[in-house]
Amino acid sequence: MALPETRSEQMARALEDDICAGRALPGVRLDEQVLAQRFGTSRTPVREALKMLAAQGFVEIRPRQGAVVVGLDVRQVLELFEIMAVLEGLCARLAARRMTPAERADLLAVHAECQRLAAAGDPDVYYAMNTRFHEVIYAGSHNRQLEEETRRVRNRLSPYRRNQLHQLGRVAKSVQEHDDVVRALLEGDPDRAETLMRRHIGIQGDSLSDFVSNMSMPQAAPASPQPALAGALSRPTIVR
Amino acid sequence: MALPETRSEQMARALEDDICAGRALPGVRLDEQVLAQRFGTSRTPVREALKMLAAQGFVEIRPRQGAVVVGLDVRQVLELFEIMAVLEGLCARLAARRMTPAERADLLAVHAECQRLAAAGDPDVYYAMNTRFHEVIYAGSHNRQLEEETRRVRNRLSPYRRNQLHQLGRVAKSVQEHDDVVRALLEGDPDRAETLMRRHIGIQGDSLSDFVSNMSMPQAAPASPQPALAGALSRPTIVR
DNA sequence: ACCATCCATCTTGCATGCACGAAGATCACT
């Protein structure tokens, strides 16, 4: 059963993870040879992995000039958030109608954990549970294509949500919004669930300017020739 | 300016086009060597193109077993339509607020053409103009990421919309729905534009059973070893 | 006649090699 994974796929996943986790900053040059010996292969599978990532928008390959981690400007990030809001909104809408009793129980459990961790006060820990909360709703939509699509957009945004963290009171607000969403979901109110989730994800009003001004665009200094995946940036953070 | 395109990218585009246009039916095996000589290259760029298509969900590569054009079952198609509805809905919402006067004029012009062609009665010709109509709205959203994302989902669905064509009265209904959307857009009513567009795209009620029962799953006969991109299926058709 | 096993063949996955083109350095010239 365990379908064998080719090297190129492994590398693609590893690199995507590096990018999402912020270990590979936007602008970093991805040198084929360097990656090849980092993974102990030849350049061929490396190239295939890079092509896959390029097709998904994680890296950009300029002919004869190599691949770099895609850097999104403020505008593009906001554009993706607009998409994210409707996708997650749809997840919530569908979940309100389709979640099984077991899934509803899961949702409640994860939500309770979120509340606990929010009270505990560590945004990083909360972040992980927050992710699980949203994942439960993706799954609750019972729409695999949607689940994948939403996750993909989420991943593309992830480098830009980190650092938005630690915003005063954001965690508390987040759980409160979750709470409203959970209520709508359990009551089976698709319209309200969708609306609330859209608001939860969307960046509007004060949140917008807060987000923009706090958003330190993660970017590798173009000056230093970037030793391809140098330092571990670490620290996941957001609080959405 | 004209950035040079590598062979692998050219081939990826060509193959994607074959798939979207129905020239490469779901289930068709994509033989690397055959494609290589079809494009006059070695297998290497072919493989890179296939990897890109796989990353976008157009083909599936099973290790050691080659690439086949992805075939979606009824369920997956409906799932994608659910996504499509909210994405196009968002396009319409944003377009209602953001379209420039020039874009509004474009919209009206294309819509008028749609009406004319609908009256003329050839669904295939109407289909092309219908696509342009939706493209104008994508562009009107002024959200590039959304534009690309929406187009991508549209392309993935395209093989399954063909054959849904020629459904009695569908063209007339389509233009009528367009008309309502146009009105909402020009009046600058985002909520109504979104709702109407969602309904226009979504498959609900009678349309659902009509769609499902009429949807001949395009599929290459697994019996015949498929001479890789054999016949031109042609005939674009839908009427959405 | 049916089924399992083995073998031949073919295709893929990856490594290696080569050539074109781009970026940076050197040099000439104003």
Added chain:
DNA sequence: AGTGATCTTCGTGCATGCAAGATGGATGGT
């Protein structure tokens, strides 16, 4: 010294080669 052209160097794009694994058919057994 500053600016431009030339040259060098390096990395990418693609071709080719080889080995592991998968498919299909033949073979042998029950």
